[in-house]
Amino acid sequence: MRPVELSTLGDAPLVTAIGRFSEEALSEAYRRHSGAVHGLARRILRDETLAEEITQEVFLRLWNNPEKFDAGRGSLRSFLLAHTHGRSVDLIRAESARRTREDNDARLTPRQGQNIEEEVWEMALADTIKEALSTLGESERRPIELAYFGGHTYREVAELIGQPEGTVKSRIRSGLKKLKVNLGAVGLETP
Amino acid sequence: MMLDSNHLDIEELLGAYALDAVDDRERALVDQHLLECEPCRVETDGHREVVALLSADLEPAPGRVWERIAGALETPARQSLPDNVVPLRREWRTISVRAFNWTAGVAAAVVLAMGAVAITQSSQIGELNDQLAAQEQEISSLALALETDPLEQAVTVALDNPSAQIATLTAEGASGAMLIVVLPDGTGYVYENTLEQLPDDLTYQLWAVIDEKVISAGVLGNRPDIVPFHIDPDGLQALVITQEVYGGVPQSEGDPVVAWFDA
Numbered sequence: 347m348r349p350v351e352l353s354t355l356g357d358a359p360l361v362t363a364i365g366r367f368s369e370e371a372l373s374e375a376y377r378r379h380s381g382a383v384h385g386l387a388r389r390i391l392r393d394e395t396l397a398e399e400i401t402q403e404v405f406l407r408l409w410n411n412p413e414k415f416d417a418g419r420g421s422l423r424s425f426l427l428a429h430t431h432g433r434s435v436d437l438i439r440a441e442s443a444r445r446t447r448e449d450n451d452a453r454l455t456p457r458q459g460q461n462i463e464e465e466v467w468e469m470a471l472a473d474t475i476k477e478a479l480s481t482l483g484e485s486e487r488r489p490i491e492l493a494y495f496g497g498h499t500y501r502e503v504a505e506l507i508g509q510p511e512g513t514v515k516s517r518i519r520s521g522l523k524k525l526k527v528n529l530g531a532v533g534l535e536t537p
Numbered sequence: 538m539m540l541d542s543n544h545l546d547i548e549e550l551l552g553a554y555a556l557d558a559v560d561d562r563e564r565a566l567v568d569q570h571l572l573e574c575e576p577c578r579v580e581t582d583g584h585r586e587v588v589a590l591l592s593a594d595l596e597p598a599p600g601r602v603w604e605r606i607a608g609a610l611e612t613p614a615r616q617s618l619p620d621n622v623v624p625l626r627r628e629w630r631t632i633s634v635r636a637f638n639w640t641a642g643v644a645a646a647v648v649l650a651m652g653a654v655a656i657t658q659s660s661q662i663g664e665l666n667d668q669l670a671a672q673e674q675e676i677s678s679l680a681l682a683l684e685t686d687p688l689e690q691a692v693t694v695a696l697d698n699p700s701a702q703i704a705t706l707t708a709e710g711a712s713g714a715m716l717i718v719v720l721p722d723g724t725g726y727v728y729e730n731t732l733e734q735l736p737d738d739l740t741y742q743l744w745a746v747i748d749e750k751v752i753s754a755g756v757l758g759n760r761p762d763i764v765p766f767h768i769d770p771d772g773l774q775a776l777v778i779t780q781e782v783y784g785g786v787p788q789s790e791g792d793p794v795v796a797w798f799d800a
Binding site: 358359362369372373376380381382383384385386389398401402405406409410411413414416418419420421423424427428431432435475479490493494497498499500501503512514515516518519520521522523525526529 | 555556582583599687688
């Protein structure tokens with residue numbers, strides 16, 4: 347059987363190789379996706395140490411539980427980033443809950459500054475992604491940014507931007523649908 | 538706000554759900570709904586792909602992170618298995634006689650409680666011939682080359698093997714079943730599963746009763762799809778699925794969810 351070049355493997359066979367305890371395969375997955383995983387965790391947490399811990403956790407989980415990846419439901423990248431995002435948000439909300447216990451008025455305050463959108467915007471998003479995001483109206487872009495990069499629930503977003511919860515919920519959904527089309531238009535296709 | 542758990546309400550939540558922007562109760566509602574609703578599952582997966590693109594590779598993670606990961610990897614002793622077989626995630630563990638007595642007791646109770654355990658046995662175990670092994674290797678290679686799922690290919694080959702044994706693990710009152718195919722060399726696959734998805738902190742675990750010893754045959758995850766395993770087919774008396782804590786357990790104290798017993 348000919349040797350397999352890991353760098354040419356798609357997601358499913360790469361994860362299968364990880365399931366066979368191939369450290370080289372895990373290293374290849376790390377080479378492909380660690381930048382995105384670490385970058386997302388750092389953007390959300392604003393803490394390098396925590397971001398590194400989340401990155402480590404995400405790849406060790408892939409090593410220990412490769413069967414959790416279902417190639418039929420999406421790319422390895424989105425699978426890893428979904429876990430990264432979920433764990434990062436968990437940390438933020440745990441911290442938020444702690445602050446709530448200490449100060450009933452402090453829950454949103456540390457992250458509520460009106461410049462958060464601008465901060466997020468300036469955090470070196472790839473130009474093509476900025477371009478795709480900029481084609482969304484502000485009413486759809488802001489909720490997505492605040493929820494995804496800020497780690498807020500849609501109810502918190504509604505409070506932050508002074509819109510009804512139902513409106514925010516709908517605009518996140520419609521914005522993501524438009525973004526899919528827009529990302530395709532700037533050359534970033536989803537699988 | 539009261540949330541009606543009908544389709545339209547859930548559908549409206551899918552964008553926020555994909556961004557982890559829902560509360561725990563809403564997440565549980567959507568999780569449950571997605572088990573049953575293919576269109577919503579497809580939409581959610583699509584949202585996740587879109588947001589994944591927002592996380593551009595800005596810079597590589599620091600090298601020390603990989604060093605820590607590499608230092609934390611646990612690799613069990615490798616087994617001599619065909620290339621298309623994923624070895625067990627954990628080394629086999631022969632559990633105690635006490636544990637077996639417990640399991641045997643539960644197994645007997647299950648038989649009594651269920652009245653009957655459905656058994657489907659398509660054919661008898663025979664010897665795996667060299668030609669089939671070569672074909673499996675070739676299919677695995679082709680699958681890799683075509684970037685298709687080699688596990689699906691392996692299951693297809695296994696099901697076509699006239700010497701394979703197919704077991705339906707079920708129980709009276711259980712809301713689903715699990716189908717397993719075992720080749721004569723002990724290579725097996727969970728290939729169809731209609732048991733309910735478990736929460737993330739739980740997992741299904743497969744146990745083989747072989748010569749009156751209970752052996753963990755694999756931790757299957759909370760929503761098993763195709764999962765390979767390997768057992769010693771000689772002396773196989775039963776296959777049992779239990780529900781365990783995330784990561785699995787060396788010996789189980791839980792009730793079987795579904796089971797198959799050799800006739």
